[in-house]
Amino acid sequence: MSLLSASLLDWYDRHARVMPWRTGPQARRDGTRPDPYRVWLSEVMLQQTTVAAVRDYFARFTTLWPTVADLAAAEDGAVMAEWAGLGYYARARNLLKCARAVVADHGGAFPDTREGLLSLPGIGPYTASAIAAIAFDRAETVVDGNVERVMARLHDVHRPLPAAKRELTALAAALTPAARPGDYAQAVMDLGATICTPRSPACGICPWRAPCAARAAGTAPELPKKTPKKAKPTRHGIVYLARTPSGGWLLERRPDKGLLGGTLGWPGTGWADLAEPLPDPEPPLDADWRQVPAEALHTFTHFHLRLTIMVAEVPDVSGTPPARIPPGDRAVVPRDLFRPSDLPTLMRKAFDLAQGAFDNV
DNA sequence: AATTCGGGGTT
C-alpha cells in the first residue's frame, strides 16, 4: 500500500462518521459485512443527491421492503410513491428493474463483481465500483464528484471536466490499495465531502496537505475546472386540478419515459418555451374552471417552469387507488387514499396552491 | 461528447 493511501486510511479511522446504512471499520474488525442490498439502495439514492435528503427515504424503504425480494415484489406505483420528492425518477424505475433482475436472474443475491453489477439497470461505473468495494471487499476504484475534485487538486489537473474524467479516473486507480478497498473508497469521498470541499477547502487540516500539488501551487480552490453550462430557458404550461364533492382528486400517471416519468401528477398541457406559441388549453373534462391567482414556480435541471393552475369541482365517480393508475392513464383518487407526499415536488407545489384557493372559497 | 434526467442546500 502506498504511503498516500495509508495516511488517508489512518485519517479515516480517526475521523469517519459511519453512515446509518453502513458498517464501519469497527464492524469490519468484528467480521460483519455490509448488506449488499442496503449498500446498493443507499448508493442509488445518493446519486446526485445529498446525504441529508436521502436519510428519511432510506429508512422508509428499508422498513417497507427489508430485502431485495420484498422490493422486487412491490407494486410499481407503491415504489414511485415512496420515491416521490427525491428526484431523478428513472432511478426508481431502474431500482425495481434491478431488484427483479437480482431475484429472477441471480437467485436473489447481488453479483459480487464490478462487471456483474454493471450489467444491472441503474448501476453505472460509480455505483458498480462502490458496491463491489464496500459490500464485497473488491479493490475497485470509485470515482464520484468528490474523487474527481480530490484528484484534480492532488495532481493539479487543469484540464476541464468532463474531458478530464478519464485522466482523473486513472490517477484515482493508481492510489487504490488492495487492502480495505471499501474503507478507502469511503475515505476519499469523505475527504472530498468534509475537507477538500468545492469552495474554501480546509487545506490546513487535510491529511494530504503535504503531497497536494494544487495546495503548493495555490490553485486548489479553482479546481476542478469545468466546461461552462448553458443558461436555463423558462417554459410554462397549465395544470388542471379537479376535486369532487367528497374530496377526491383527478390524477394521472405520466408515461414511463421523459421528465417525471412514471410519477403521479395533474392533467395539463405540455410545457412550451416562452418564445413559442402557448400550448392549447385542453381541460381534462368539461367544468367551470377557475384560475388560481398564483403560479407554481419550479426549476428543473435544464429549464425553469411556471405553471398556471386551474381548479374546478367535478361530480363524484368511483375512485381508484393511486398505485393502480397505469402509466399514461388518469383516474379519480378518493380523499382517504390521496397522499400529497406521493407527488413529485412540482405537482405538490401546484396542489398546495390549489388547496389554498379552495379553502378561500 | 453532449444532453436529459429533480430537488434542495450552500455560497
Next chain:
DNA sequence: AACCCAGAATT
C-alpha cells in the same frame, strides 16, 4: 443566481 451533489442512460 450559480454551483454543488457518493451519476446513469440516451443520443
